[in-house]
Amino acid sequence: MKVVFVEKPHSLEIREVPVPGPGKGEVLVRVRAGGICGSDMHIYHGTNPLAKYPRIIGHEFAGEVAALGEGVTEYAPGERVAVDPVTSCGTCYPCSIGRPNVCERLEVFGVHRDGGFAEFVALPVKNLHRIPSDWSFEKGALVEPFTIAANVLSRTECSGGDRLLILGAGPIGQVILQAARRLGTACAVADIVDVRLEKARSLGAELTVNTRKDSLEEKAAEWTGGAGVPLIIDAVGSPDLFPSLLRMASPAGRIGLLGFSKEPSSFVQLEAVKKELSIFGSRLNRNKFPEVISWFSGGEVKPELLVSHRFPFEQVREAMKFIEDNPSEVCKVILEF
Ligand SMILES: [Zn+2]
Ligand SMILES: [Zn+2]
Structure with a gap:
């Protein structure tokens, strides 16, 4: 499968790697859409102080269930899912008071561990959120940016x-x-x-x-x-x-x-x-995916108005250059997989 690979700052390429097998408690997701975020650009340029390299980037993504790992029964192949990129330990102080987004051992897909700009990604089942079958994958990929808003509005x-x-x-x-x-x-x-x-x-x-x-x-x-x-x-x-x-x-x-x-x-x-x-x-989101999915389903916000451009994922470098060269025209750019 092909992935968007950042070997080190300033070195981004499409690389061929084996499809991961879903481990116990994991789901293999066929990624279909991913939003490019400022933080992806910062990881590419070496200006994200939190990133670790080498890295498959991408933390705003959605796709369909391709295969189930051992013990996973709550999903079926073909179901559409959006992915919460936040992983937490569940036991530290912030986790114990319901703040997993600032977990002492926080890991974010696409930042601290490999992310979603890949044709397939194996993910813990608890990071998946089912989205309706009539939603576009692009709409699924837009849930994450709206969780940033949900988080800061609840914080404040x-x-x-x-x-x-x-x-x-x-x-x-x-x-x-x-x-x-x-x-x-x-x-x-x-x-x-x-x-x-x-x-x-x-x-x-x-x-x-x-x-x-x-x-x-x-x-x-x-x-x-x-x-x-x-x-x-x-x-x-x-x-x-x-x-x-x-x-x-x-x-x-x-x-x-x-x-x-x-x-x-x-x-x-x-x-x-x-x-x-x-x-x-306010950082990332604390379990805000269900809330934002209900906003989308109820038509309370208009995620489609955020998208300004789309590129095939193989053209991720062209897409990033386009974003940098056209700051007034560009809003959210979606990569299609
Ligand atoms: Zn983002
Ligand atoms: Zn924790």
């Missing part, structure tokens, strides 16, 4: 009565926007690309700000009548932005962070203490 206790400012209108900003609008939350979105902001307006953002043209702090103050923003989610992850988030937050405000930068941010304790701010990191 976003509610329908909230006002939410989202920084970044790329794929992650857009899934957060869709997931928040499904609650009825009033949303503002900031970015530097007008096309993305138009998209955000079409998805229900009541205010959009191009931060190259306008002051976000001024616009946010106008939007809230000077009261400050109750909930801010940073899907950009630029360390420079953090002091501004502290200033824009309302008293008792919450800030959700998704970025992976190793650079320090300056932090004014006075802002955080005098307003009693809460700051939440």
Whole structure:
């Protein structure tokens, strides 16, 4: 079978390897669709501090059951599945309080162990989630990015009565926007690309700000009548932005962070203490696949609006170059297997 193999940073190729046999408690999945994520690009370029090499990348993927390992009875060949890429030990402190996504021994498919950009992958049965037979595989592959939104919105206790400012209108900003609008939350979105902001307006953002043209702090103050923003989610992850988030937050405000930068941010304790701010990191998802699958089934979000381009998986390098060369046109790119 063919796989997308990153031997080491900057070395990505299609490689021929044997089809894995499903072990005890595993299912062999014939992968049919995979979404390219910023973190796949970072593993390729050597800028993901968490990745291990060599690696078959890909953590947003779906396919059909091809074969069952010993002891697996809950699936039948041909069933469609989406894959939760998070694996955890089940016994450490975070696992014991229902936070397996920050397990002490966390391993993520496509990051710490081999992932889904492969024609076949053998996976523990507990990582699979059945999807309806009338869903496209592409729709199945889009469950994972929406779980990122489900996770940060539950971490930050976003509610329908909230006002939410989202920084970044790329794929992650857009899934957060869709997931928040499904609650009825009033949303503002900031970015530097007008096309993305138009998209955000079409998805229900009541205010959009191009931060190259306008002051976000001024616009946010106008939007809230000077009261400050109750909930801010940073899907950009630029360390420079953090002091501004502290200033824009309302008293008792919450800030959700998704970025992976190793650079320090300056932090004014006075802002955080005098307003009693809460700051939440959010990583991956904690068992959010069933919830997101029900959003999709109920038509509560529109995953298909996220997809901008499709490539055969053998052209993964061309796809990544296309993403880098066309930041304003590209949203989610799907590889077809
Ligand atoms: Zn991703
Ligand atoms: Zn654990």
